[in-house]
């Protein structure tokens with residue numbers, strides 16, 4: 001911790017003079033780095049790369065949905081045996097949907113989001129030199145990287161990647177012969193996920209331990225920014241939920257490869273080949289999967305919530321509305337998210353009485369979600385809003401969370417769900433509330449903390465372009481899906497032209513596909529901006545957004561150990577924006593109350609009797625001097 | 630708060646690392662909790678329990694692993710009192726008891742259970758679950774023995790006492806956990822015999 005060597009962060013030139021002023025080699029600095037800031041950037045770049053790949057997959061299947069009967073010779077050139085004659089193979093269509101979902105949920109919105117921002121911000125915002133175990137942190141990244149490689153490599157196997165959906169329900173996932181994707185592709189999927197879970201757990205263990213043990217002087221839990229609260233609770237969710245998925249996957253592997261019957265019972269493949277399984281219960285898998293799966297969706301959204309809260313407070317120049325309520329609602333979500341998993345199984349043969357119980361718990365979880373939403377809106381209310389790109393994305397996150405959350409209330413109703421389950425209504429719900437909202441939270445974080453990561457600022461104009469095209473694009477893509485779902489159109493179907501009933505939705509599908517293509521092209525604006533700004537962006541000042549949190553007191557250039565000399569001490573909560581009586585519209589956490597006599601209020605001294613005394617004397621003196629006047 | 634700050638500047642970060650171990654144990658506990666819940670969902674849904682009387686060998690192995698916790702405790706005590714000789718001895722005892730436990734469990738799944746007609750590949754998955762419990766627990770035992778071996782090696786290399794104690798604490802947290810988990814699994818299986 002004592003090596004305060006300056007890590008030359010120019011990124012453009014790191015050749016000859018290397019190794020003179022510090023003992024990092026290229027390998028330990030850029031590849032097997034144990035520095036949390038570098039690991040954060042590794043997670044971010046890998047996450048963004050995976051996001052682009054998954055996005056391209058989605059465009060491929062969107063083209064299929066819009067033009068099921070048309071041949072695109074280019075498709076065959078690109079995909080070879082997966083698109084014979086220029087038409088997407090039906091099994092490959094299912095593989096695309098599956099891998100798109102898997103990558104987006106796990107690799108982008110879990111590892112990409114938590115991995116980047118927990119790593120970057122937990123030590124920096126809490127005033128720690130690094131993570132509890134930097135070595136484990138490094139392993140966490142490399143397990144994630146290996147998982148990504150294995151997942152993508154499944155495109156290279158003869159029969160294609162896993163295709164049973166991101167939820168890998170048996171029997172499709174348990175019988176290697178069930179469909180082409182159930183063979184080698186599924187095996188690779190499982191290997192990749194085991195690596196991924198190991199990575200997530202190592203990361204989460206570190207985050208929790210760092211938050212609880214390594215805060216700087218004065219940083220008690222109630223002085224932590226909401227970002228940290230969100231990352232902390234997210235990590236706890238991961239620690240509780242991922243091992244359950246391991247249990248589910250272990251039993252699945254036994255069924256696949258050893259012939260047990262945990263999930264499989266009497267089953268016939270292809271009308272003739274009777275399988276030797278007896279007595280298993282596919283519902284068991286669904287219980288184990290969704291016990292992880294539902295907390296997982298909150299693992300995805302909570303960091304986005306934390307980031308948006310912080311970004312919105314900074315850019316409204318106002319304290320976050322209801323800080324305590326924000327924390328308690330995060331805690332409420334964390335606890336409740338473990339008792340609602342059954343809402344994914346209303347129609348899969350669960351006891352209807354149990355369905356009723358899960359319906360009630362599901363509707364209760366809407367309450368803390370609503371508390372958060374109202375608090376965000378109240379934070380914006382009459383603020384001095386600065387519409388930075390980050391701010392726009394944070395507001396976008398709230399917008400998507402509202403429009404997607406409302407449909408959750410429909411789905412959470414066990415009776416309504418009989419109609420809606422497995423239709424495009426569900427697809428619309430979770431792409432708004434989880435997909436779009438979490439991506440927007442993540443992008444808000446990228447725009448906001450880019451100066452902290454790369455020492456430069458991203459281009460605002462390109463940011464606006466990126467925001468508006470993506471925002472409009474996402475609504476155009478996902479909003480019409482509600483109507484398709486209400487019309488009974490099922491998800492994961494290859495070609496709706498095969499069914500007279502759903503033929504009429506083809507025009508809607510064409511519309512959605514073109515909207516998706518527009519939104520995808522808009523991401524080029526982001527990619528260009530991101531890469532350009534890393535190397536040639538405007539240099540950042542130390543505190544470009546005039547924010548209060550600790551990371552902005554650290555030097556712009558990255559130092560191993562984050563601060564030269566002593567770590568700053570914290571004296572106040574992070575949301576003293578536009579405090580009446582203060583000289584400026586923000587007071588960093590490192591400014592002691594004794595330096596801000598004119599803006600202190602009684603509330604600042606709640607558990608500090610000596611301070612309260614001094615404050616009382618100060619106000620008394622002020623009063624009497626006013627009387628003299 | 631004071632404590633946290635002193636530790637923060639502590640170069641080795643031992644306290645947070647020990648905390649990492651506790652959290653790891655928690656994840657491990659969740660894994661077993663999930664497996665036993667899976668058992669309950671399965672056997673409850675099918676009305677089929679294990680339907681056998683568990684072989685007595687599990688009782689013997691349980692006694693062994695409980696004894697190993699005692700010797701682990703004695704080793705930690707010796708380490709705290711700077712009695713290096715005794716620490717090594719009790720670490721050896723713990724490791725040997727761990728290996729013996731491993732052997733008994735292996736004998737049970739290789740020989741006894743198959744003799745009783747309880748197979749891993751089985752239309753009554755409740756019985757397959759016994760194997761899963763034993764195996765996943767044995768994987769933990771293996772990790773525990775390796776950890777103990779590493780600590781023992783450290784004790785021979787005369788590490789500084791801070792590190793020696795740290796190693797002892799890490800391995801005893803883990804070893805006691807592995808012990809308690811087996812007792813939990815065994816009681817769970819006993820209660821679900823019929």
Ligand code: HEM
Nearest residue numbers: 297301343344366405408409411412421422426430433434
């Ligand atoms: C406002 C509270 C919410 C309620 C009441 C709710 C309810 C539901 C219900 C009942 C389903 C199952 C629909 C079906 O399959 O028939 C569902 C699906 C889903 N929800 Fe929510 N939800 C809520 C918020 C969220 C949030 C915040 C996220 C993520 C951040 C989310 C992500 C998902 C996902 C990913 C699925 C679909 C999983 C799949 O089948 O592939 N939901 N939701």
Ligand SMILES: [Cu+2]
Nearest residue numbers: 294341343344
């Ligand atoms: Cu859910």
